[in-house]
Structure formats: structure tokens, C-alpha cells
Amino acid sequence: MTVIDGKQTAAEIRKEIAAEVKLMLGAGKRAPHLVAILVGNDGASESYVNHKIKDCEEVGFTSTLFRYPSDVTEGEILAKVREINKDDSIDGVIVQLPLPNHISEKNVTETIDPKKDVDGFHPINVGRMVLNLPAFISATPYGIILLLEKYGIETSGKHCVVIGRSNIVGRPISILMSRSAKVGNCTVTVCHSRTSNISDYTKEADILIAAIGKPGFVTAEMVKKGSVVIDVGVTRVDSSDTKSGYRLKGDVKYEEVAEKCSFITPVPGGVGPMTRLALLKNTLLSATNAIYN
Numbered sequence: 001m002t003v004i005d006g007k008q009t010a011a012e013i014r015k016e017i018a019a020e021v022k023l024m025l026g027a028g029k030r031a032p033h034l035v036a037i038l039v040g041n042d043g044a045s046e047s048y049v050n051h052k053i054k055d056c057e058e059v060g061f062t063s064t065l066f067r068y069p070s071d072v073t074e075g076e077i078l079a080k081v082r083e084i085n086k087d088d089s090i091d092g093v094i095v096q097l098p099l100p101n102h103i104s105e106k107n108v109t110e111t112i113d114p115k116k117d118v119d120g121f122h123p124i125n126v127g128r129m130v131l132n133l134p135a136f137i138s139a140t141p142y143g144i145i146l147l148l149e150k151y152g153i154e155t156s157g158k159h160c161v162v163i164g165r166s167n168i169v170g171r172p173i174s175i176l177m178s179r180s181a182k183v184g185n186c187t188v189t190v191c192h193s194r195t196s197n198i199s200d201y202t203k204e205a206d207i208l209i210a211a212i213g214k215p216g217f218v219t220a221e222m223v224k225k226g227s228v229v230i231d232v233g234v235t236r237v238d239s240s241d242t243k244s245g246y247r248l249k250g251d252v253k254y255e256e257v258a259e260k261c262s263f264i265t266p267v268p269g270g271v272g273p274m275t276r277l278a279l280l281k282n283t284l285l286s287a288t289n290a291i292y293n
């Protein structure tokens with residue numbers, strides 16, 4: 001069994017990105033520039049955004065954070081997004097979700113210029129991904145694809161079972177895994193909260209991707225011997241052993257499943273670091289006009 005080291009893989013790709021930024025600067029171009037918008041004081045959102053800003057600094061990107069109180073109006077956020085859309089010194093913008101209830105995530109997402117939508121949430125990018133056209137792909141699915149590619153895991157002709165149908169993970173990864181692409185060509189089954197007898201499907205999976213946010217949901221008896229198991233779960237559970245007061249738990253019962261499969265991603269240190277990395281990749285793709293030109 002091989003443990004898929006997302007931390008190491010992300011560090012390697014980050015070095016490649018940093019080297020490319022140096023080349024850009026050497027050629028007289030400006031560094032890629034990511035803007036993040038954060039509304040309110042949710043602890044998890046603050047932590048995610050802080051990581052994104054820190055990641056930018058590490059690879060030499062420029063980053064700007066715009067913070068708003070939780071009672072900011074939707075109009076103010078939309079106006080800021082429109083201003084960013086027009087600003088040629090900015091390559092990518094993300095509005096950290098979730099937003100307070102009085103702000104429509106749909107309106108915000110659809111106001112972002114698809115060419116700067118490095119989160120890959122805009123319907124234009126989702127549609128282009130489905131059509132196998134160049135598109136910004138949302139960070140977690142993109143990170144998973146990069147991991148499968150780095151580890152040389154054969155996907156063609158395999159049965160991939162995805163647990164979860166969220167717009168940002170389950171749905172897009174199910175589409176990517178069935179695409180005609182280097183990492184793809186799978187037969188895909190999507191399981192979700194209304195699937196009956198879920199283990200009937202998971203037991204048949206050559207590649208199992210768990211993205212439901214239920215700690216320890218996938219047990220050894222649910223997986224096929226020799227399968228590849230990708231754990232997207234990152235549920236915070238209280239812990240007195242850590243400084244932060246919580247620890248991250250995956251959707252997979254790691255110890256028992258690891259014994260049975262051929263490849264597995266740990267939590268933490270598997271998909272998580274690759275999700276952070278994918279945002280940097282998308283920002284670089286935007287700065288180099290690799291998706292849209």
C-alpha cells in the first residue's frame with residue numbers, strides 16, 4: 001500500500017510555480033495577482049483565506065485581501081467584484097464562501113468574470129469543464145486530478161465511485177473522471193444521501209472518492225481489495241491534544257482501509273494541501289492566459 005503524500009506533492013509543484021514566477025519577473029512581466037474577498041469573521045473562513053494569502057507570498061504572487069463586516073450589502077460586494085473584473089493588474093478573484101444569508105452566492109459567483117474565476121465556480125467554467133474545453137476547475141477536484149497524475153495511477157477503464165454530489169467536489173470530480181483525458185476515461189458512479197445500499201457500489205470501486213464530510217463513514221468492508229481510496233473529508237472535531245483545539249478527520253476509517261487498498265490519501269496531508277495548491281495553479285494559468293486568450 002502506498003500513502004499518497006499530498007503535502008510533498010504540493011510542495012514540489014509549488015517550487016515549479018515559484019520558478020515560473022521568477023522567469024516571468026525576469027522577462028519583465030509582473031507577478032500573478034490574486035484577490036480574496038472575505039466577509040465576516042467565521043473562524044474556518046479566516047483560516048482558509050489566511051492560508052491562501054500565505055501560499056501566494058510563498059510562490060512570489062501578489063495578493064490582496066479585501067475584508068468586509070458581515071452586514072455588508074450584496075450591492076457593495078458586487079460593485080467590488082465588478083471593479084476587480086475591470087482591473088488588468090488582477091488575474092484571479094475569490095470570494096470566500098459561505099456568505100451571510102442576505103448575500104446571494106449565486107449573484108456573487110455569476111458576477112465574477114469567468115476569466116478571473118480561479119475558484120472555477122462560475123457556470124461558464126463548470127459548463128466548459130463538462131464540454132472538455134479549457135476551463136478553471138475548482139480547487140479540490142483539480143488537486144485530486146494532479147495527485148492521480150503525479151502518482152501515475154491508471155484511471156482508464158476503471159470504475160470510479162464518488163460519494164457526494166456537491167457542486168464544488170462530488171459533481172465536478174465525477175465529470176472529470178469520466179472525461180476523455182489523461183486522467184479520466186473512468187466509468188463513474190455517483191452515490192449520495194439518497195443512494196440505497198451504498199456499499200453495494202463502493203465495494204465495486206477501483207477508485208473510491210469520498211466527499212461527504214462524515215468522519216469515518218467509509219469502513220474496510222466497504223472497499224475492494226487493491227483499490228485506490230481518495231479521502232476528501234476534512235471535518236473539524238474537538239481535540240484537547242492540539243493547539244487549535246480541533247483536529248481534522250477524514251471520511252475514511254484510515255487504519256483499517258489502508259490495510260486493504262493499494263493507494264490511500266491521509267487526512268491531513270492528502271487532498272487538503274493539493275486543494276490549496278490548485279488555487280495557485282489556476283491563478284498562474286490565468287496570469288499566463290492559458291485558459292482564455
Ligand code: GUN
Binds near residue numbers: 094095096139
Ligand atoms: N469555501 C470552502 N471552500 C471554498 C473554496 O474553494 N473557495 C471559496 N471561495 N470558498 C470556499
